[in-house]
Amino acid sequence: MPIERDLRGYGRARPDIIWPNGARVAVSLVVNFEEGAELAVEQGDAETERYGEVAATLAPGVRDLAQEQVFDYGLRAGLWRFLDAFTDARVRSTFMMCGRAVERVPDLARTVVEAGHEPAVHGWRWLSHALYDDRQTERRDIEKTREIIARATGVTPVGFMSRGSQSAWTRDLLTELGFGYDSNALDDDLPYWSRSPQGSMLILPYGFDTNDMKFFHPNGFVQPEDFSGYVSAALATLVEEAERGRSSMLSIGFHLRICGRPARFRAVRAILAELARLEGRVWVATRADIAAHFRAVAR
Template sequence: MPIERDLRGYGRARPDIIWPNGARVAVSLVVNFEEGAELAVEQDDAETERYGEVASTSPPGVRDFVQEQVFDYGMRAGLWRFLDAFADANVRSTFMMCGRAVERVPDLARAAIEAGHEPAVHGWRWLPHALYGNAETERRDIERTRDVIAHATGVTPVGFMSRGSQSPWTRDLLTDLGFAYDSNALDDDLPYWSRSPRGSMLILPYGFDTNDMKFFHPNGFVQPEDFSDYVGAAFATLIEEAERGRSAMLTVGLHLRICGRPARFRAVKAILAELARLQGRVWIATRAEIAAHFRAVAR
């Protein structure tokens, strides 16, 4: 059954959520672990992924080493910057992992999870799940991704988010497979329940505005301060609203190949410093932790 579009949401009757540390604002740091799962002639795809530092200049069927290396940087160098900075700041994040990426570098996936971060399913390949033509193939790839991550890291993921749009049946598949939450949503500031005849799925909204992918947009972020100041403004607004009794969660989306670069990583450091300054006024948590708390208090 297609997902019914809901333009009303909670309206004025928003749940009164107090997160475990007493704050009203939950912050989810999400790192996308997808390098090596993108479209590439090297992987026998017909063409190369065109979304990157620069657009691919290779025609379909011609291998693009430049675009591959833009992605490779994230695993080779960016990952370690993130892990070191998170360890220094004593924060944990959620790593959205593509199955094919984990399959290629299982030791790197394991290093991220052994550092205390949460693994979540980000699709087998870095492709929209709306491209699946049938539920059976999509289910098989979700299961395969979950199993590869579990085998590599020792932790079975309970969360899901695909690139771009999901299919009309993705949420029902996640319900059937026992996932704790789905993050393919951009439509609220709080988790909410999506209900269907197959059951209920907890939705943890994501955000494309507080996301470093806008460094790759022509009209997006340029200087590191563009990103960190924007995220800081989001923190400030939600905290002001929290003082009036409004609860929220905010996602900060990060990519190994984007903010893993030295100049842009200054934005990550600034965001972590601001979160440290806001200690007690926000709750920094993995998505699994946010889902578990919301499930317990807002069934």
């Protein structure tokens, strides 16, 4: 059954959302906790993940220690930079956690949540959910991931976002499983409701442009100022629109192995400083808190 595309969205009739601190702009800091869940011969996969710091050159079936170590850096070193910086800035973020990564380092996942951050489901492996060819297997992996995160952190995730595209039935599965929000959406600046025969699912849109993965793109960010400047421009636009009465939400995406590196971490510090400068004009919150407020005022 084809999935219907909604090309209109809210149109001009956008909801008037005032976030809890009086601001019209909500900001969600998102950190991917996925290292150790990527494709790797070490895990019995046919090949190693090819999207990384440098282009992978080894043939399928050959273990790529270099690529593994690029990923390993995120948990070994990058994680602590993020946790310390968020503590210093007194902000809470959402960590998108892959089940396999949490299974391997449950203590690190627990440390994240004990620091005040929200855990969300990012799939069992760091793979697109469009690759699932049956509902039962996908449902099993979503449930397994949620249970492993809950067991490791003491908090049951309410949010979901997979790498890349979902399957045709992912959103229905999330509804059936009682998730509070789905973030596999790139199509708006505000949360919205997705209706289906299975029920209603709250969608919290994400963004690939205000995302540090563009440091790995040939035509993307190079200097840390490229990323922080881009994010500052997005914030400036949304704050200007807010002054004219337009409400919005902005997601800023980080990866432990990307912006966790020393040079690129300067961008994280600059973004946090800009958010502090905009205090009162933006509301920095976890996705669960954004979802809860939107649900209360825009059912």
